[in-house]
Amino acid sequence: MSDLGHRLVELLGAAHVLEGTDSPDDAHDESLAVAHGTPAFVVRPASTADVVGIVAACRESGTPIVARGSGTGLSGGANAPDGAVVVCFDRLTDVTIDDVDHVAVVGPGVTLAQLDTAAREHGLTYPVRPGEQSASLGGTVATNAGGMHAVRYGVTRAHVLGLEAVLVDGTVVRAGGRLAKVSSGYDVVQLLTGSEGTLALVTAVVVRLQPFLPVRRTVLAPFPDLPTTTAAVARVVGSGLAPALCEYLDDPTMEAICAAADLSLGIPDDVRAEADAYLVVELVGRRAERVDEDLAELGELLTALGAPDVYALPEGSARRLVEAREQTFWTIKARGADEIVDVVVPRSAMAEFIGRSREIGAAYGSRVLGCGHAGDGNVHFAVFQPDPDALESTLHEILAAGVALGGAVSGEHGVGRAKAAALAELGDPGALAVMRRVRAALDPDGLLNPGCGVTPT
Amino acid sequence: MSDLGHRLVELLGAAHVLEGTDSPDDAHDESLAVAHGTPAFVVRPASTADVVGIVAACRESGTPIVARGSGTGLSGGANAPDGAVVVCFDRLTDVTIDDVDHVAVVGPGVTLAQLDTAAREHGLTYPVRPGEQSASLGGTVATNAGGMHAVRYGVTRAHVLGLEAVLVDGTVVRAGGRLAKVSSGYDVVQLLTGSEGTLALVTAVVVRLQPFLPVRRTVLAPFPDLPTTTAAVARVVGSGLAPALCEYLDDPTMEAICAAADLSLGIPDDVRAEADAYLVVELVGRRAERVDEDLAELGELLTALGAPDVYALPEGSARRLVEAREQTFWTIKARGADEIVDVVVPRSAMAEFIGRSREIGAAYGSRVLGCGHAGDGNVHFAVFQPDPDALESTLHEILAAGVALGGAVSGEHGVGRAKAAALAELGDPGALAVMRRVRAALDPDGLLNPGCGVTPT
Numbered sequence: 001m002s003d004l005g006h007r008l009v010e011l012l013g014a015a016h017v018l019e020g021t022d023s024p025d026d027a028h029d030e031s032l033a034v035a036h037g038t039p040a041f042v043v044r045p046a047s048t049a050d051v052v053g054i055v056a057a058c059r060e061s062g063t064p065i066v067a068r069g070s071g072t073g074l075s076g077g078a079n080a081p082d083g084a085v086v087v088c089f090d091r092l093t094d095v096t097i098d099d100v101d102h103v104a105v106v107g108p109g110v111t112l113a114q115l116d117t118a119a120r121e122h123g124l125t126y127p128v129r130p131g132e133q134s135a136s137l138g139g140t141v142a143t144n145a146g147g148m149h150a151v152r153y154g155v156t157r158a159h160v161l162g163l164e165a166v167l168v169d170g171t172v173v174r175a176g177g178r179l180a181k182v183s184s185g186y187d188v189v190q191l192l193t194g195s196e197g198t199l200a201l202v203t204a205v206v207v208r209l210q211p212f213l214p215v216r217r218t219v220l221a222p223f224p225d226l227p228t229t230t231a232a233v234a235r236v237v238g239s240g241l242a243p244a245l246c247e248y249l250d251d252p253t254m255e256a257i258c259a260a261a262d263l264s265l266g267i268p269d270d271v272r273a274e275a276d277a278y279l280v281v282e283l284v285g286r287r288a289e290r291v292d293e294d295l296a297e298l299g300e301l302l303t304a305l306g307a308p309d310v311y312a313l314p315e316g317s318a319r320r321l322v323e324a325r326e327q328t329f330w331t332i333k334a335r336g337a338d339e340i341v342d343v344v345v346p347r348s349a350m351a352e353f354i355g356r357s358r359e360i361g362a363a364y365g366s367r368v369l370g371c372g373h374a375g376d377g378n379v380h381f382a383v384f385q386p387d388p389d390a391l392e393s394t395l396h397e398i399l400a401a402g403v404a405l406g407g408a409v410s411g412e413h414g415v416g417r418a419k420a421a422a423l424a425e426l427g428d429p430g431a432l433a434v435m436r437r438v439r440a441a442l443d444p445d446g447l448l449n450p451g452c453g454v455t456p457t
Numbered sequence: 458m459s460d461l462g463h464r465l466v467e468l469l470g471a472a473h474v475l476e477g478t479d480s481p482d483d484a485h486d487e488s489l490a491v492a493h494g495t496p497a498f499v500v501r502p503a504s505t506a507d508v509v510g511i512v513a514a515c516r517e518s519g520t521p522i523v524a525r526g527s528g529t530g531l532s533g534g535a536n537a538p539d540g541a542v543v544v545c546f547d548r549l550t551d552v553t554i555d556d557v558d559h560v561a562v563v564g565p566g567v568t569l570a571q572l573d574t575a576a577r578e579h580g581l582t583y584p585v586r587p588g589e590q591s592a593s594l595g596g597t598v599a600t601n602a603g604g605m606h607a608v609r610y611g612v613t614r615a616h617v618l619g620l621e622a623v624l625v626d627g628t629v630v631r632a633g634g635r636l637a638k639v640s641s642g643y644d645v646v647q648l649l650t651g652s653e654g655t656l657a658l659v660t661a662v663v664v665r666l667q668p669f670l671p672v673r674r675t676v677l678a679p680f681p682d683l684p685t686t687t688a689a690v691a692r693v694v695g696s697g698l699a700p701a702l703c704e705y706l707d708d709p710t711m712e713a714i715c716a717a718a719d720l721s722l723g724i725p726d727d728v729r730a731e732a733d734a735y736l737v738v739e740l741v742g743r744r745a746e747r748v749d750e751d752l753a754e755l756g757e758l759l760t761a762l763g764a765p766d767v768y769a770l771p772e773g774s775a776r777r778l779v780e781a782r783e784q785t786f787w788t789i790k791a792r793g794a795d796e797i798v799d800v801v802v803p804r805s806a807m808a809e810f811i812g813r814s815r816e817i818g819a820a821y822g823s824r825v826l827g828c829g830h831a832g833d834g835n836v837h838f839a840v841f842q843p844d845p846d847a848l849e850s851t852l853h854e855i856l857a858a859g860v861a862l863g864g865a866v867s868g869e870h871g872v873g874r875a876k877a878a879a880l881a882e883l884g885d886p887g888a889l890a891v892m893r894r895v896r897a898a899l900d901p902d903g904l905l906n907p908g909c910g911v912t913p914t
Binding site: 102123144146155158171177183191199234290348373375406408410411413430433437 | 747880
């Protein structure tokens with residue numbers, strides 16, 4: 001074992017320092033097509049002081065540091081370079097619920113499922129649902145994870161009120177707190193949120209909780225074509241009905257997730273045959289009679305906007321459909337998708353973006369299917385293209401099309417290693433200049449997650 | 458006229474370059490006790506290119522640059538040092554409302570009143586109301602302004618989706634956009650929001666708009682003491698009724714604003730005599746019958762929480778009371794307040810903070826009155842103390858008490874020049890280290906609003 005290894009063992013105990021070769025699953029996340037190396041060590045701190053010690057050992061030996069949550073990321077943000085130290089946060093799992101301030105103070109290793117379960121005991125909820133409830137708080141803060149409920153509640157960024165984090169020089173930063181608002185200098189909380197372990201290692205998080213709304217009703221509306229579908233989205237979001245989710249799925253994706261979940265939604269064959277896409281909209285509230293009344297209004301609105309019929313789903317079917325939608329990644333992975341795409345565009349540009357993406361796919365012989373958080377203009381594609389060059393061209397042109405329409409290379413998965421080159425090429429040069437200067441100012445030697453996020457030049 | 462002056466005239470035309478001595482009102486904001494100097498020039502750019510040119514001229518002559526909106530700030534953020542160039546944005550006033558994406562693209566010189574009027578024509582609203590509707594978008598972005606509606610809609614930061622800004626080296630930054638979410642590198646939009654003109658000059662803003670909810674109902678509840686009042690706030694916010702405002706006022710402040718507005722709220726004398734504080738809560742919605750039903754529920758809740766009676770205010774009285782509350786600063790200024798305080802604490806600590814602040818005031822013979830955005834834990838005091846040393850001690854101890862309770866030196870007014878020393882003393886050293894490195898990385902020569910915000914060391 002190297003000097004670094006001995007020092008880490010001295011710090012954490014042998015049980016919490018593994019050789020990278022002994023822990024291959026900790027070397028990568030769930031991304032489909034992002035390379036990774038073999039880390040030197042995988043370590044498990046139990047305190048902020050442990051993290052300070054790890055950072056000191058790595059800094060003095062010039063060793064790259066990769067923070068890792070549950071490993072459910074999809075952009076390779078936790079994919080370790082050869083020789084790195086991977087820092088796993090699964091021993092930092094404290095959860096404190098504060099039902100006066102409506103916040104939770106949590107360790108970065110706490111999962112979304114654990115946090116929401118704890119909050120629900122107080123009549124509260126943590127509504128961020130990026131699709132994988134085993135995701136860790138630390139990981140979702142790193143990627144600024146989104147998910148289906150963002151259309152009503154906002155993404156992770158909207159919920160993070162405070163952070164404790166360790167800089168590469170060992171400085172412990174405590175920013176924000178149990179505060180609903182603050183205007184006391186630069187927002188270090190927001191700077192670190194979404195920074196993918198490239199500026200600091202997060203050791204504690206204060207998040208906002210929401211009152212839990214017990215009543216939920218879900219409708220499914222088939223639409224004849226995508227422009228009609230996406231035009232309806234703006235009207236649904238603008239109605240004031242405040243949907244808790246507003247998802248679109250194209251017909252092949254709907255077929256795939258229903259098949260994978262063995263789910264029949266009772267839509268007649270002739271309606272399915274005419275449908276090119278579907279909207280799924282969920283309303284929530286405190287009183288059943290109001291939500292039912294709103295549901296009727298929503299149904300009339302969707303019909304007026306071009307849905308030939310609107311299906312109010314029974315509670316069990318609705319839950320299973322939403323769960324199946326959350327599992328889309330695993331479904332399309334099982335069907336052999338070669339890569340996935342996460343792009344955000346202005347809601348008004350969604351139909352054009354999806355249309356262009358289909359044309360790009362067709363030009364390269366790639367199959368491009370998708371679904372997405374329509375209320376947010378956030379589109380997810382599965383791309384089927386076995387040829388690596390054709391795959392890369394398809395992906396690149398889709399990202400470029402999104403950016404050309406006023407979008408960004410990632411809506412919620414993060415840049416990671418998957419999109420570092422795309423961000424450097426397609427991002428605004430001025431914004432990239434700010435990012436590079438900030439990164440260099442906080443990590444001058446480039447030890448924090450090198451290769452992830454904004455490139456040095 | 459100096460070389461700098463000639464260069465600015467060449468760039469902007471003589472009509473848009475004033476000598477600082479000829480434009481004294483542009484040298485400061487509305488802060489009560491913050492010094493300012495005499496700027497060399499006050500300039501009015503009409504385009505982003507103009508701003509790039511101004512910055513180049515200032516950089517080459519080593520001249521400090523102070524951005525100025527409407528001058529309604531309360532922390533001296535726009536108070537100019539001697540010899541500075543003040544950049545006024547009142548010629549950058551484009552407003553474009555996009556009712557599909559529910560955003561507005563606005564010049565920094567647009568006022569909140571102008572933006573909200575434009576949005577309302579599309580059934581939308583910009584709900585940020587810091588109390589002064591003549592505030593500019595640029596100024597509210599610089600200070601991350603809050604206000605009464607933040608309890609429901611969030612502060613300025615929650616609404617800013619995109620920015621165009623000019624760095625001191627002339628780089629034009631375009632970050633974010635008409636996007637509901639994004640995870641594509643560090644959030645430059647959030648970094649610049651609240652940075653008080655110390656990192657860049659903002660030349661355009663993309664803000665989120667909200668559906669306008671036409672029905673509003675307001676209740677006023679007297680409470681016997683402050684702990685009962687603030688304990689009620691958590692229950693109101695946690696009820697799921699989603700109030701659009703939840704304000705507390707102590708009895709002297711209520712008396713003062715009602716007198717200033719010549720407003721009688723019909724509260725019997727014996728109730729007033731027993732009241733130490735009041736809550737004002739507003740509910741909004743799409744349907745009158747629901748809001749009325751919620752209002753009844755809110756009334757029962759407030760009664761159960763200790764309010765001896767609850768008064769549903771007629772629409773006219775409610776509007777006048779809210780307007781009077783928005784004018785509190787002018788009212789207490791007219792009554793001779795020597796300074797104001799804006800502190801945010803956890804909602805749960807509000808009663809203790811107010812109690813301690815009253816004790817601090819008593820110890821120094823200072824009169825400390827107040828009101829605040831109770832739903833957010835954001836407390837505003839007026840301090841009456843003619844002796845400068847006793848005033849300074851009172852203010853300093855109140856800020857320190859707030860920070861000791863987990864709060865921050867400013868909830869919504871910003872650091873400006875008023876609180877730069879307090880932030881440096883009371884802020885978290887780690888968070889301050891991050892702020893200083895970021896400031897130095899983006900403005901290495903310290904030309905952008907020197908003296909405002911985080912201090913260099």
